[in-house]
Amino acid sequence: MDELQALDNTRLPKHIAIIMDGNGRWAKERGEDRVYGHHEGVLSVRDIVNACGEIGIQYLTLYAFSTENWNRPKEEVNALMELLVNTIRKEIDDLKKNNVKMHVIGDFESLPEVCQRELNEAKELTSMNTGVNLILALSYSSRWEIVRATQKIAQDAVSGVIRVEEIDDNLFRQYLTTSEFPDPELMIRTSGEHRISNYLLYQLAYAELYFTNVHWPEFRKPHLIEAIANYQQRERRFGKTSEQIQTNIPQHVS
Ligand code: IPE
Ligand code: IPE
Ligand code: MG
Numbered sequence: 001m002d003e004l005q006a007l008d009n010t011r012l013p014k015h016i017a018i019i020m021d022g023n024g025r026w027a028k029e030r031g032e033d034r035v036y037g038h039h040e041g042v043l044s045v046r047d048i049v050n051a052c053g054e055i056g057i058q059y060l061t062l063y064a065f066s067t068e069n070w071n072r073p074k075e076e077v078n079a080l081m082e083l084l085v086n087t088i089r090k091e092i093d094d095l096k097k098n099n100v101k102m103h104v105i106g107d108f109e110s111l112p113e114v115c116q117r118e119l120n121e122a123k124e125l126t127s128m129n130t131g132v133n134l135i136l137a138l139s140y141s142s143r144w145e146i147v148r149a150t151q152k153i154a155q156d157a158v159s160g161v162i163r164v165e166e167i168d169d170n171l172f173r174q175y176l177t178t179s180e181f182p183d184p185e186l187m188i189r190t191s192g193e194h195r196i197s198n199y200l201l202y203q204l205a206y207a208e209l210y211f212t213n214v215h216w217p218e219f220r221k222p223h224l225i226e227a228i229a230n231y232q233q234r235e236r237r238f239g240k241t242s243e244q245i246q247t248n249i250p251q252h253v254s
Helices: 002-006 023-029 034-055 067-070 074-097 115-125 142-158 171-174 221-232 240-249
Strands: 015-019 061-067 100-105 135-140 186-189 208-211
Touching: 002 240, 015 221, 034 074, 034 221, 061 067, 061 074, 067 074, 067 135, 074 115, 100 115, 115 135, 135 142, 142 171, 142 240, 171 208, 186 221, 208 221
Parallel strands: 015 061, 015 186, 061 135, 100 135, 186 208
Antiparallel strands: none
């Protein structure tokens, strides 16, 4: 628990979103197959979910499979889907015990049926839990999500459920797959790439971004604490001036 003392408990992010990247490179560096990296990456998922519970992070979104990842070689895609099913089967008891509540965002219907069944069961079995909300982004792409939301809004406007004048930020976010969750304050990407890769484009509008060269299979609790400590040193200004933030000067009203 010692390393947790590096953190200010009054300034913890409520929601952390992670792009778990670098499984393939990590495996290749060890002369192994990319799939080996995905398997090892599961150990990091377990460690980070538990760490979030200990630290007191309420929401953790993990980018596990993007819409674009369907374009990978068939063998890798199949291995990832199989790993997903096996991991949930193996971990479900611990998730229940550790009070983790599971959610899924993304194009659910595009997943193989066996994955859908396993995920639905895991969601059901953890639905009463009150600890960390673990949100798996699967077959997820932010542009898909935004376009889908726009379609649904247009349908509701046409059928008279909403009026066009009612469409604002609050209404729009109700149509996103993340409508139940607050926006992430911190987004972490492992493995050295400095890009968003179609992840939570709307929700990350004001997130603090943290990039580390550590590959996902090596990313563990101390790395997470380092990322949160770094986040806590930042001044989140939301368009205001530093002086306003520090002294609470009221904003200009026109
Ligand atoms: C992230 O690791 C896992 C998934 C995208 C499923 P990668 O598989 O992207 O690993 P690299 O980036 O090729 O090293
Ligand atoms: C993003 O990683 C998706 C996941 C981590 C699941 P990628 O490795 O697929 O991203 P790009 O394509 O290199 O940007
Ligand atoms: Mg990658």
